[in-house]
Amino acid sequence: MKRRELLAMTGVGAAGLLVGGSARSADADDAHEVDREHLKKIGECAIVCNMAAHHCLEMLKKEGGAEHRATHAKSHEMTMDCQTFCVQAATLMARHSPLAKYAHQACADACRDCAAACEKGEGEIMKKCAEVCRACEEACRACCSAKKA
Secondary structure, three states: OOHHHHHHHHHOOHHHHOOOOOOOOOOOOOOOOOOHHHHHHHHHHHHHHHHHHHHHHHHHHOOOOHHHHHHHHHHHHHHHHHHHHHHHHHHHHHOOOOOHHHHHHHHHHHHHHHHHHHHOOOOHHHHHHHHHHHHHHHHHHHHHHHHHO
C-alpha cells in the first residue's frame, strides 16, 4: 500500500484506519516501514470508541436511569476524546512524522483513561471499548519505547 493511500484513508475517518497487507510498502518512494498491526489497533480503538460514545448518548437520551447519567456522560466524553487521539496518532504515524512519538504517548494516556471510564459503564460495547483501549494503550507505549531505543 502506498503512503498516500494510507494518508487518504486516515483523512476520511476512523473506518479508513483499518488497513491490511504486509508491513512493508513495495513502493520505492516509501522507504519507511509502517507498523500495520499497530495501525489496525489504533483504528479499531477509534471505531469502538465511536460505537461506545453512541451507546452512551443513547443511554443519556432515555428517560429514567438518572443514577447512571454521570457515568454515561463521562464515558461519552472520554470515548469521543480518545477517538480523536487515536486518529491523530494514526495520521502522524502514517506520514512518518517526527512528532508521532508525542501523539503515541498522548494516545496511550487517553486510552488508559478511556478504558477506566468504560469499565464503569454497562453493556457489552463498554466492556469491548475498555478491552480495545487497553490493547491500543499497550501498542502505543511499545511504540514509544521502541522509538527511544
